[in-house]
Amino acid sequence: MEKLVIRGGKKLEGTIPISGAKNAALPLMCTPLLTDEPVTLTNLPRLADISTLSDLLNHLGVTITIEGGKGGKIRGRSLTFSAGNIADTVAPYDMVRKMRASILVLGPLVARAGEAIVSLPGGCAIGNRPIDLHLKALEAIGAKIELENGYVRASAPEGLKGGTVRFPFVSVGATENILMAAALAKGTTIIENAAREPEIADLAKCLNAMGAKITGAGHETITVEGVEKLHGCTHDVIPDRVEAGSYAVAALMTRGNILLEGAKAEHMQAALDVLTEAGAIVSEEENGVRVKSNGHLGGFNIVTQPFPGFPTDMQAQFMALAAVSDGASVINEAIFENRYMHVPELSRLGADITVSGSSATVRGVDKLVGAPVMATDLRASMSLALAGLVAEGETHVNRLYHLDRGYERLEEKLRQVGADIERVPT
Ligand code: EPZ
Numbered sequence: 001m002e003k004l005v006i007r008g009g010k011k012l013e014g015t016i017p018i019s020g021a022k023n024a025a026l027p028l029m030c031t032p033l034l035t036d037e038p039v040t041l042t043n044l045p046r047l048a049d050i051s052t053l054s055d056l057l058n059h060l061g062v063t064i065t066i067e068g069g070k071g072g073k074i075r076g077r078s079l080t081f082s083a084g085n086i087a088d089t090v091a092p093y094d095m096v097r098k099m100r101a102s103i104l105v106l107g108p109l110v111a112r113a114g115e116a117i118v119s120l121p122g123g124c125a126i127g128n129r130p131i132d133l134h135l136k137a138l139e140a141i142g143a144k145i146e147l148e149n150g151y152v153r154a155s156a157p158e159g160l161k162g163g164t165v166r167f168p169f170v171s172v173g174a175t176e177n178i179l180m181a182a183a184l185a186k187g188t189t190i191i192e193n194a195a196r197e198p199e200i201a202d203l204a205k206c207l208n209a210m211g212a213k214i215t216g217a218g219h220e221t222i223t224v225e226g227v228e229k230l231h232g233c234t235h236d237v238i239p240d241r242v243e244a245g246s247y248a249v250a251a252l253m254t255r256g257n258i259l260l261e262g263a264k265a266e267h268m269q270a271a272l273d274v275l276t277e278a279g280a281i282v283s284e285e286e287n288g289v290r291v292k293s294n295g296h297l298g299g300f301n302i303v304t305q306p307f308p309g310f311p312t313d314m315q316a317q318f319m320a321l322a323a324v325s326d327g328a329s330v331i332n333e334a335i336f337e338n339r340y341m342h343v344p345e346l347s348r349l350g351a352d353i354t355v356s357g358s359s360a361t362v363r364g365v366d367k368l369v370g371a372p373v374m375a376t377d378l379r380a381s382m383s384l385a386l387a388g389l390v391a392e393g394e395t396h397v398n399r400l401y402h403l404d405r406g407y408e409r410l411e412e413k414l415r416q417v418g419a420d421i422e423r424v425p426t
Pocket of ligand 1 (some may be wrong): 023024026130134173245313336
């Protein structure tokens with residue numbers, strides 16, 4: 001086990017390279033299941049979740065080769081995925097329970113092989129996270145769904161057929177699953193109330209490069225004209241807007257000045273707007289987004305919503321910012337039912353936070369004081385690291401495996417801009 005030791009008080013200044021997006025890479029890594037030709041993904045981040053999904057893909061019969069060439073440490077990795085034939089259509093519990101995004105193999109498997117048996121992912125720290133919308137959407141395009149012994153079995157021996165999918169509320173994963181499955185269905189599928197996150201448009205771009213016929217991705221209605229067969233392609237993963245937003249908070253909290261190299265402002269406008277309200281000066285430059293402090297930190301209000309609203313994946317990070325901003329901030333977590341696990345840990349550092357239902361009121365304090373804290377989930381762990389950057393004295397962030405799921409080389413990137421941070425064995 002390892003922990004982060006952070007000595008707070010340093011102003012962060014310089015450039016942080018933003019890695020490829022975890023939440024784009026995971027669905028993109030499932031597209032090779034749809035074709036017998038190789039798919040190469042470039043700018044993949046080096047993250048635990050990518051390795052976890054690679055293990056599952058190997059189990060299903062996908063061979064994965066590392067492409068050499070440029071890229072190196074700054075650019076992500078290039079991997080080629082080849083699913084010449086599907087060796088197994090079962091995604092077992094012991095693999096799926098490690099990462100719920102494994103459910104994204106369901107749609108591609110049933111579309112390509114006519115069957116998929118995938119363990120129900122189970123809940124996680126931030127909520128019970130059901131998959132009912134994924135299953136109803138697949139049924140709408142002809143899949144037969146059976147649940148038994150904690151597994152879902154989707155089958156379509158005669159193939160999938162186009163239909164209309166109406167989501168009662170937005171689901172990123174369900175939109176991704178049906179988008180991939182519908183690409184090989186016979187006929188046209190209309191997806192209504194689709195998720196509009198940048199990762200959806202990136203997935204559609206890759207599928208279209210494979211020969212799919214998808215229009216409207218990024219908008220609330222997506223049309224998919226099914227095709228017989230898909231071919232291989234090479235696709236570059238978009239930058240990680242959540243990683244970029246997390247480091248933008250670090251710049252503001254430490255009253256620093258950071259260039260988020262490779263970040264795209266249009267992927268994170270809602271978060272940048274709140275940062276500006278809190279005291280940031282945000283500017284778009286040729287190779288990224290610059291965030292610097294105007295010298296004052298003021299409170300703000302947030303309601304988490306599907307894109308283009310304020311992203312739930314940045315709620316915990318912004319709560320750390322609110323903890324040291326003047327005045328009171330009100331945060332409403334409207335997407336997940338239990339995404340305040342970072343509150344008791346932030347309170348150990350001296351934050352003044354009151355939670356009532358889905359709403360948290362944060363009263364800014366003059367200073368936080370370092371202490372040992374425990375990460376509980378991916379974004380909560382980043383929230384604690386951010387608080388440690390400004391807390392007086394030493395903050396030890398334990399259970400780093402949560403952080404390593406979504407942040408590549410965190411301590412290296414932060415040290416590069418002046419943070420006093422190191423990773424030590426516990
Ligand atoms: C994706 O999860 C992201 N993960 C999450 O990021 C992100 O928080 C979430 O979208 C919302 O933006 C990946 O992309 C791998 P949803 P997903 O389906 O697809 C409920 C991170 O930190 N729901 O949009 O699972 C669900 O419980 C992770 O990187 C159903 O009720 O999220 C939640 O309350 C955490 N039934 C809401 O909808 C369903 O069938 C939104 O979930 C599906 C979802």
